[in-house]
Amino acid sequence: MPRAASPQLSLFGPEPDLDVVINWGLGVDSSAYLARMLTAPASHGIDLERTAVLYMATGSEWPETRLLVEEFMLPLLREHGVRFVQLARNGHLQQDGFTVLDDSRCPERLYARGAWTLWEDLESVGTVPQQAGTRKCSLWAKGAVGDWWLTQVFGGRPFRQIMGFNADEEGRRFGDQAASKIPGRTGEFPLIDWGWGRRQCENYLLGRFGMHWPKSYCTFCCFPTSMGALPTHLERMRTHPDIAGEVLRLEYTAMSLNPNARLYGRKSLLEMFDPSSRRDRACLEAFEHELDMPWALYHVRRLFLLTADGRRRPVMRSTERLDLGRPQQLARRLASTSHSHRVDVEHDPVYGRARTWVRPRRTTWPMAEELFATAPARVIDKQDKGFEQEWHALLSGSTRQPPLA
Known part of the structure; x- marks a missing residue:
């Protein structure tokens, strides 16, 4: 049975018989390392009795990857008696802890998800992964989870952590070394050392x-x-139109609340499907099916503020659900109220979104943004700490009242 633990109240203690951890992301690179290493573990400096393979479940792995792992890699781990530890988050916050989905030297299945997934985390706040800067989603769903387990199991004593970065990613070696904060950890990068791209x-x-x-x-x-693999990615979507429909809903919901929340920077996933193509149409039909659910009317506000020395602060947001219903019903309510306040309403005649801007975003900071929008009812009420105080401080001279106030 899966076991839950919090960072404060751990079910685990230090394990003195363990000194090597291999990170396995299920993909090409780390799978190639594992398969090659297991042909002769000792020659690669690995004592399997003192080694664990670590997997952090994000909850949204592609089906073919899961099938390959269960058909080829898990039998290999069982054959060699490799300890395989599968972990996942319990919730959005660090204090929610994590769950050990499985910890076995004879793993029978891959646990694709835990109690709380990256998908659920993104959809609940109405956003998509961000391309700019660090890969925060990976740090949240994988890095933080693995670090919790490593900190408990090793308790500060020395250990080796083997990472599956290939030789085409030499820079990741130095990024990993700079980011490592676990006492006693030494990162190793065998694929880079082998020259395996x-x-x-x-x-x-x-x-x-x-x-x-x-x-x-x-x-x-x-x-x-950014990986230059968009055509391959779209083909993968067409092979799994049900998955394409779900991802389109995630993006559409996020873009309803923030038109800039496209999955691919300047272009959305929705723009990449051609309704005249039979295979693309299957993805779009799956998307339409995903939208056949309760919708909500949301009040969204954002603050774009500066620090005392003029630097941009992280954007603050408040999202409030005002009503539930069908998209057409909510759109009519928004149109009626907005018309009486002489505010224009944007309406998507194909998929149903309605949106009106009370305070459009300007081009210079500091500024405030405010809108009402309809979207699938998957986004929770959420407001950043101190938002109301900052909102009123910035807009103290404004007399404009929102149409649905």
Whole structure:
């Protein structure tokens, strides 16, 4: 049975018989390392009795990756008696802790998700992964979870953590070393040391198992554009139109509350499907099916503030659900109220979103933004700490009243 723990009240203690941890993301690179290492563990400096393979479940892995892992890699781990630990988050906050989904030297299945997934975290606040800056979603769903477990198990004593960065990603070695904050940890990067890039890893797995191993990433990942793999990603979507429909709903909801929340920067996923194409149409029909659910009318406010020395602060947001209903019903309510206040309403005649701006975003900071929008009812009420005080301080001279106040 899965076991839950919090960072404060741990079910685990230090494990003196463990000194090596191998991070496994299920993808090409780390799978190639595992498969190659297991041909002769000792020659690669690995004592399997003192080693654990660590997997952090994000909840949205592609089906073909899960199938390949269960068909080829789990039997390999069972054959060699490798300890396989599967972890996941319990909730949005760090104090929610994590769950050990499985901890076994004879793993029978891959646990694809835990109690709380990255998808649920994004959808509950109406956003998508951000391309700019660090990969916060990966740090949240994987890095933080693994660090909790490592801190409890090793308790500050020395250990080796093997990372599956390939030789095409030399820079990640230095990023990992700079970011590492766990006492006693030494990062190792065997694929870089071997000179194995992505192509070598793919060829090894193809030769070993006779199967092409696709890249592992979340179905809603925003990075295929930066990886130069967008055409391949879209083909993957077309192969799984049900997944495409879900991801389109995630993006559409986020863009309802913030038109800039496109998955791929300047272009949305929705724009990439051609309704005249049979395969694309299947994805769009799945999207329409996803939208056949209760909708909500939301009041959204944002603050774009500066620090005392003129630097931009993180954007603050308040989201409040005002009503529930069908999209047409909510759109009529918004249109009626907005008309009486002489505010224009944007309406999407294809998929149903309605939106009106009370305070459009300007081009210079500091500024405030305020709108009402309809969207699938998956977004929770959420307001950043201190928002109301900052809102009133910035707009203290404004007399404009929102149409649904």
